[in-house]
Amino acid sequence: MRTRGAVGLAVLVWLAAGPASAETGKAVIRGTSAGSSLAGEAVLTDTPGGVQVDVHITGAPPGQHGLHIHQFGECGDAGAAAGGHYNPENVAHGFLPDDGLAKAHPGDLGNIEIGQDGAGVLTLVLPGVSLDGGSPRSVGGRAVILHEKQDDFSQPTGNAGGRIGCGPILLVKP
Numbered sequence: 001m002r003t004r005g006a007v008g009l010a011v012l013v014w015l016a017a018g019p020a021s022a023e024t025g026k027a028v029i030r031g032t033s034a035g036s037s038l039a040g041e042a043v044l045t046d047t048p049g050g051v052q053v054d055v056h057i058t059g060a061p062p063g064q065h066g067l068h069i070h071q072f073g074e075c076g077d078a079g080a081a082a083g084g085h086y087n088p089e090n091v092a093h094g095f096l097p098d099d100g101l102a103k104a105h106p107g108d109l110g111n112i113e114i115g116q117d118g119a120g121v122l123t124l125v126l127p128g129v130s131l132d133g134g135s136p137r138s139v140g141g142r143a144v145i146l147h148e149k150q151d152d153f154s155q156p157t158g159n160a161g162g163r164i165g166c167g168p169i170l171l172v173k174p
Contacts, residue, residue, distance in 0.1 A: 025131050027144040027167030029057065032079040037118075038165045042144045050127040051139060053109065057121075057146065057165070060114045066151030066160025067122065069107035069169070073141045079163030082143040088136055093158050101128045106137045111151050131171060140171045 023046045031038035037059035045052045055067065071083035085093070086107035094104030106129045114120040131140040146165030151158035 023131065024172045025140050025169045026172055027169045029055075029144060029146060029165045029167035030075070031059070032075065032163050032166050036164070038146070040146075040165065040167075042167060042169070044131060044139065044169060046131050047125065050125045051129045051131060052125050053123065055112060055120075055122040055144070057112060057114060058119045060118050060120065060146065060165065061148075062114050062116050062118065064111040064113055064150035065120075065164070066147035066149065066158055067109040067112045068145050068147070068151075068158075068160075069109065069139050070143045070145045071107075073143050073168035073170075075143060075166035075168060079143075079145055079166040082145055082163070082166055085157055086139060086142050093155055094153060096126050096129075097124050101137070106139060107142075112146070131169075140169055143168050 025044035027042040029040040029042060039059050040055065040057035042053055042055045069086045071086050072081060074081035085105060087105035091105050092103055094108055095110045096104040096106065096108040106126060109124065112120045112122040129137045129139055132138050144167050145163050147160035148164045149161035151160045
C-alpha cells in the first residue's frame with residue numbers, strides 16, 4: 001500500500017487574477033468541525049513538470065490521512081460543499097505522481113503523514129495538471145480536502161472517510 005503522502009470568494013479571486021497570469025495558488029486549510037484546532041496551508045505552483053504542491057498541517061490526529069483536490073472551492077457543510085474528487089476525465093482513483101493521468105485523476109494526492117505532535121508536511125508534483133483556468137486539468141478555484149483516514153487507493157475514492165480539513169485554492173498574481 002502506498003503511503004505518500006471562502007466559498008464563492010475562490011472563484012472571484014480566480015476571475016480577478018485572470019487564468020493566464022496566475023502561477024501560484026494557496027489554500028488555507030481549516031478544520032471542518034466547530035472547535036477544531038486543525039490548520040494548515042497548501043501552496044501550489046505551476047512548474048514545467050506540473051503543479052508542485054507543498055502542504056503543511058498542524059493540529060491533526062496522528063497517522064496517515066488522505067489528501068485530495070475536490071471539485072469546488074467551497075468548504076461549507078463540513079467540507080461536503082467541495083463536492084467529489086476533481087476528476088474531469090472520469091478515470092480510476094490512484095496516486096497521480098506514480099500512476100499518471102491515465103490511471104489517476106488530478107485530485108489524487110495520496111496521503112500525508114501526521115506525527116504525534118499533530119503536524120505533517122507533504123511535497124509532490126502533479127504531472128499534467130496546471131493552475132491555468134483555460135486548461136482541462138486546472139485545479140485553480142477548487143478545494144484541498146484532508147480526510148479523517150488513510151487513502152487505501154481502493155475504488156472509487158480511496159475509502160478515506162470524512163472530511164476533517166478544507167481550504168479553497170485561491171490564485172495569486174505573480
